[in-house]
Every structure is written in structure tokens, then in C-alpha cells.
Amino acid sequence: EVQLVESGGGLVQAGGSLRLSCATSGFTLDDYSIGWFRQAPGKEREGIAYISSSDGSTYYVDSKEGRFTISRDRAKNTVYLQMNNLKPEDTAVYYCAATFSRTIVMVTAWYDYWGQGTQVTVSS
Numbered sequence: 001e002v003q004l005v006e007s008g009g010g011l012v013q014a015g016g017s018l019r020l021s022c023a024t025s026g027f028t029l030d031d032y033s034i035g036w037f038r039q040a041p042g043k044e045r046e047g048i049a050y051i052s053s054s055d056g057s058t059y060y061v062d063s064k065e066g067r068f069t070i071s072r073d074r075a076k077n078t079v080y081l082q083m084n085n086l087k088p089e090d091t092a093v094y095y096c097a098a099t100f101s102r103t104i105v106m107v108t109a110w111y112d113y114w115g116q117g118t119q120v121t122v123s124s
Helices: none
Strands: 005-009 010-013 018-025 032-039 046-051 058-061 068-073 077-082 091-099 118-123
Touching: 010 018, 010 058, 018 032, 018 118, 032 068, 032 077, 046 077, 058 068, 077 091, 077 118
Parallel strands: 010 118
Antiparallel strands: 005 018, 018 077, 032 046, 032 091, 046 058, 068 077, 091 118
């Protein structure tokens, strides 16, 4: 059974940091590319960062590189999202998702498996 379980969310002050984890099971990160997404109240789900299965190459949406870093530990079947210098507008539910692909996939609808999400709240 494929599962993705996010953790690491919480309440943080503006300027603070959080590291989200996405623990995966039922598949290998060598075959599935992973994306981190978020959804704020009243807004559509948006992609944040992606990592490919083939070589761990990464891509960030809208210049989030610099504050956000996606990484993976293949031995632990876990993907991380390090978030620094958090801002109130980063408040959202954060999701990880997996798609059977060797390359980075930026089409949200192509992701087959999703976690339940973890809440991140940034206070001003």
C-alpha cells in the first residue's frame, strides 16, 4: 500500500524555520518523483518544490529557492522541505505527493498519491 505521511508542521513566528518530512512507503523514491504543495484557505493548491526520482534534481516555483529547500533520504524513503525565513503568507496546509516518473513533474493533476497534509501557521 502506497502511503505518504507528512509531519513537522506547527506554529512559528515570522522569520522562523520549519522542516517538514514526508515519510513514504509502498514504493521507492528511485521510481517516483515527489512534489511539495500547499493550500491556503480560500486558495487553490499550489506547487512549491519538486525532486526527481532519477538523479534528485530539484525545481522551485516562483523563486522559493533561497527560502525553501527540498531534499530526500533514499535510505529512509523520506523527502524533506526545509523552510527558512517564514512569512505569514506561507501559512497553509502543506502536502507531499508522488508521481511515477523519472523526471520532475509540475502538473499537479499528474500526481497519483497524496499525504494527508500538515498545517503550517506563521504568526506576524
